[in-house]
Amino acid sequence: MSRRETVQALRASHGLCFCLVGVGGQGVLLAADIVAHVGVRLGLDVKKAEVHGMSQRGGSVVSHVRWGDKVHSPLIEQGRADYVVAFERLEGLRHVGMLAPDGRLIISDHRIVPVTVTCGGSVYPTEDTERRLLGAASVAPTFVPSVSAAQVLGMARAHNMVILGTLAASLGDGTWPWEAVIAQRVPSNSLDTNLAAFRAGLAFCSQRGVDVA
Amino acid sequence: MSVIELLSGNQALARGAWEAGVQVAAAYPGTPSTEVLESLAPMDGVYAEWSPNEKVALDVAVGAAYAGRRALAVMKHVGLNVAADSLFYACMTGMQAGLVIIVADDPGLHSSQGEQDSRRYCKFARLPCLEPSDSQEAKSLVGLAYELSERFDTPVMVRSSTRISHSYGLVELGARVVRQDDEDQTRLVRNPGKYVMVPGVARRRHPIMEERMEAIAAFADSLDENRVERRGNAVGVVTHGIAYQYVREVMPDASILRLGMSYPIPAETVARFAAGVDRLLVVEELDPVIEEEIRLLGVACEGKRLFPIVGELSPETVRAGFVRAGVLTETVESVDDGTERAAELPARPPALCPGCPHRGVYAAIHKLGLAVNGDIGCYALGFMPPLSAVQTIGCMGAGIGQAHGVAAAEIGERSVAVIGDSTFFHSGMPALLNAVYNQQAVTVIVLDNRTTAMTGHQDNPGSGSTLLGETTTQVDISAVAGAFGVRHVETVDPYDLDAVEAALRHAVERDESSVIVARRACALAPEARADRSPLAVDSSKCIACGRCLVLGCPALCTDAEVVSEHGKATTRIDALLCAGCGMCAQICPVGAIDLAAEVVR
Numbered sequence: 001m002s003r004r005e006t007v008q009a010l011r012a013s014h015g016l017c018f019c020l021v022g023v024g025g026q027g028v029l030l031a032a033d034i035v036a037h038v039g040v041r042l043g044l045d046v047k048k049a050e051v052h053g054m055s056q057r058g059g060s061v062v063s064h065v066r067w068g069d070k071v072h073s074p075l076i077e078q079g080r081a082d083y084v085v086a087f088e089r090l091e092g093l094r095h096v097g098m099l100a101p102d103g104r105l106i107i108s109d110h111r112i113v114p115v116t117v118t119c120g121g122s123v124y125p126t127e128d129t130e131r132r133l134l135g136a137a138s139v140a141p142t143f144v145p146s147v148s149a150a151q152v153l154g155m156a157r158a159h160n161m162v163i164l165g166t167l168a169a170s171l172g173d174g175t176w177p178w179e180a181v182i183a184q185r186v187p188s189n190s191l192d193t194n195l196a197a198f199r200a201g202l203a204f205c206s207q208r209g210v211d212v213a
Numbered sequence: 214m215s216v217i218e219l220l221s222g223n224q225a226l227a228r229g230a231w232e233a234g235v236q237v238a239a240a241y242p243g244t245p246s247t248e249v250l251e252s253l254a255p256m257d258g259v260y261a262e263w264s265p266n267e268k269v270a271l272d273v274a275v276g277a278a279y280a281g282r283r284a285l286a287v288m289k290h291v292g293l294n295v296a297a298d299s300l301f302y303a304c305m306t307g308m309q310a311g312l313v314i315i316v317a318d319d320p321g322l323h324s325s326q327g328e329q330d331s332r333r334y335c336k337f338a339r340l341p342c343l344e345p346s347d348s349q350e351a352k353s354l355v356g357l358a359y360e361l362s363e364r365f366d367t368p369v370m371v372r373s374s375t376r377i378s379h380s381y382g383l384v385e386l387g388a389r390v391v392r393q394d395d396e397d398q399t400r401l402v403r404n405p406g407k408y409v410m411v412p413g414v415a416r417r418r419h420p421i422m423e424e425r426m427e428a429i430a431a432f433a434d435s436l437d438e439n440r441v442e443r444r445g446n447a448v449g450v451v452t453h454g455i456a457y458q459y460v461r462e463v464m465p466d467a468s469i470l471r472l473g474m475s476y477p478i479p480a481e482t483v484a485r486f487a488a489g490v491d492r493l494l495v496v497e498e499l500d501p502v503i504e505e506e507i508r509l510l511g512v513a514c515e516g517k518r519l520f521p522i523v524g525e526l527s528p529e530t531v532r533a534g535f536v537r538a539g540v541l542t543e544t545v546e547s548v549d550d551g552t553e554r555a556a557e558l559p560a561r562p563p564a565l566c567p568g569c570p571h572r573g574v575y576a577a578i579h580k581l582g583l584a585v586n587g588d589i590g591c592y593a594l595g596f597m598p599p600l601s602a603v604q605t606i607g608c609m610g611a612g613i614g615q616a617h618g619v620a621a622a623e624i625g626e627r628s629v630a631v632i633g634d635s636t637f638f639h640s641g642m643p644a645l646l647n648a649v650y651n652q653q654a655v656t657v658i659v660l661d662n663r664t665t666a667m668t669g670h671q672d673n674p675g676s677g678s679t680l681l682g683e684t685t686t687q688v689d690i691s692a693v694a695g696a697f698g699v700r701h702v703e704t705v706d707p708y709d710l711d712a713v714e715a716a717l718r719h720a721v722e723r724d725e726s727s728v729i730v731a732r733r734a735c736a737l738a739p740e741a742r743a744d745r746s747p748l749a750v751d752s753s754k755c756i757a758c759g760r761c762l763v764l765g766c767p768a769l770c771t772d773a774e775v776v777s778e779h780g781k782a783t784t785r786i787d788a789l790l791c792a793g794c795g796m797c798a799q800i801c802p803v804g805a806i807d808l809a810a811e812v813v814r
Contacts, residue, residue: 046382
């Protein structure tokens with residue numbers, strides 16, 4: 001489906017809801033900012049919700065972005081997100097309940113071990129646990145090697161752009177208007193690397209034959 | 214052509230103040246209100262400052278409004294407690310130009326020590342309360358607030374919440390108004406009968422204030438922002454702020470009275486709206502303020518019986534309330550609320566950042582087993598295991614006074630307080646003065662990271678620059694302590710664990726008050742981030758003793774593989790997170806953590 005058709009379909013329906021999750025310091029809020037501004041460029045009503053302050057200090061971070069003809073609540077209801085976009089593995093698992101029955105999970109394969117595991121006796125979920133929980137929620141995840149892909153480009157921090165590339169591909173958007181928005185929202189001295197990371201995400205999606213919208 | 218931008222509620226509030234011609238604005242940073250002044254400061258024709266606390270900020274704004282300039286004070290809900298004394302006199306005197314107080318509440322306590330409903334202050338101090346439901350209204354209601362302020366000679370509260378302040382929506386921008394009055398007033402108005410709050414004058418002002426509230430209540434019925442949306446007759450919902458959006462989302466067919474001014478409420482509008490529906494429900498976040506006012510009119514309604522008084526509302530809680538009321542049927546599919554999964558997954562609470570200088574102080578406190586009275590800031594996180602270094606946290610500036618009380622109680626415990634630099638300037642200073650004056654032996658550790666870190670690195674009197682980016686006097690905390698009469702003042706680098714421990718041992722031995730300034734820039738400050746080089750663990754040397762893990766550093770984790778010899782897993786450092794502070798290397802008993810590791814970042 002072309003971008004135009006995607007947008008038309010979107011206009012005809014309830015809009016699109018994105019739930020972006022990760023760990024404080026990972027660049028989740030910047031990524032959400034980009035998704036929101038892409039919606040604005042598409043001529044849609046957009047709302048974005050996020051929380052600042054204490055929760056950002058290495059804790060779980062969640063941002064909701066909604067596109068539509070007219071968006072009321074900035075918060076997405078449980079079970080109504082079209083996309084959960086996870087920048088960390090455990091955080092993706094934590095929020096799969098946000099997904100609508102036909103929603104998609106785009107998830108980094110990167111693990112950040114919380115202090116509760118290091119010193120608190122909790123266990124980071126094994127791949128078996130992961131499969132069981134995702135299976136129970138009937139979710140088929142798209143795992144993205146975001147950090148290793150960004151490390152190849154020499155900037156691990158740009159992993160969030162890899163994930164956004166995968167999201168853009170899944171939406172059937174290609175590079176427009178994503179790259180224009182990224183150019184506006186990331187510092188100019190790291191723009192080339194960020195764009196390369198975004199394209200790596202796009203390419204990953206097509207290589208894997210990931211079903212696009 | 215109109216310009217439309219995606220703005221946060223806080224950015225929109227700032228824009229609204231600017232378009233209304235505000236000239237003087239003051240605040241103390243506090244989540245979720247901080248970005249209002251950060252957004253306003255770069256705009257043309259505005260003087261904006263970080264004041265040391267909210268009370269001073271409000272006095273600055275009041276003074277500017279007395280001087281005939283539109284003025285703004287911004288704070289979070291608990292900041293209004295600090296500024297409450299000033300709020301009450303400002304409501305008594307009125308001003309020469311508009312005074313707006315933006316207060317951002319934090320339902321759900323995302324970043325606060327309590328969730329209180331600031332609307333209560335409006336009835337208490339006698340001022341109107343406006344509440345936006347999105348960013349566009351955040352902008353327009355600030356403009357309305359200035360009009361009301363000048364029309365009724367009263368301060369006006371614009372009450373936001375975390376969800377309004379930190380949500381983004383499209384906003385149509387407008388031009389800045391030019392006020393004729395700004396040209397006219399060139400000297401402070403001499404009017405002691407209005408502005409000198411001695412008992413004789415204040416007594417005469419009180420009835421004026423009461424009459425003013427009656428006039429505003431009457432005016433509320435004509436206000437467009439108290440908007441009736443007629444749909445069905447079965448259910449009418451009175452709502453406000455962000456709750457309006459949730460009601461629209463989950464009950465699109467309900468009739469709605471959306472109160473843009475939630476205090477005082479428009480009596481006639483409410484009565485008429487109630488008469489036109491079979492059931493009147495009130496959906497409001499936190500306290501039943503609107504519900505109580507409607508009941509006082511003698512109109513029957515249902516509110517907190519159905520919707521929670523505790524916590525932040527959400528589409529889910531509003532839906533559940535309507536289901537409870539029997540006006541909405543439960544959705545058929547069982548929604549996964551994540552409760553089961555959450556029980557199985559490890560929690561990820563916020564933690565002190567890798568490289569956080571506070572960790573060095575808390576490691577020493579932990580080692581010495583001291584009971585510490587803490588304060589408000591990132592360093593509150595020191596209460597968490599494994600450091601568990603803080604035993605009490607109350608409100609801004611409370612820790613030193615509490616430690617003083619512990620000393621006075623003479624239970625044999627050493628009295629130690631930790632406080633951040635910005636909190637010290639905010640309200641810690643009088644408490645330190647008190648400890649010296651009343652000769653109690655309190656050890657005060659000032660965690661001096663040269664910034665207001667928790668709220669996102671705002672300048673303060675110790676940082677050497679202002680909100681407007683001007684270089685200014687950098688207050689020397691040890692000199693302040695010296696001037697107060699503290700004889701034992703020591704400055705240490707919190708990255709040097711031995712030095713911190715020695716300073717602390719030395720200070721708590723004394724039978725008089727002492728101050729330790731633990732000084733190092735926040736690990737997230739640009740200068741600190743510039744030269745990070747992550748460390749690595751030599752796994753052939755690591756004996757898996759786990760001593761380094763006591764630091765609770767997010768960059769330290771244990772490898773999955775258990776070393777059979779010790780029955781424990783060795784330590785690993787996440788190079789993407791490590792800031793290279795070297796505290797773990799100082800703790801390691803076998804030198805397994807090396808400062809020279811090359812890692813791709």
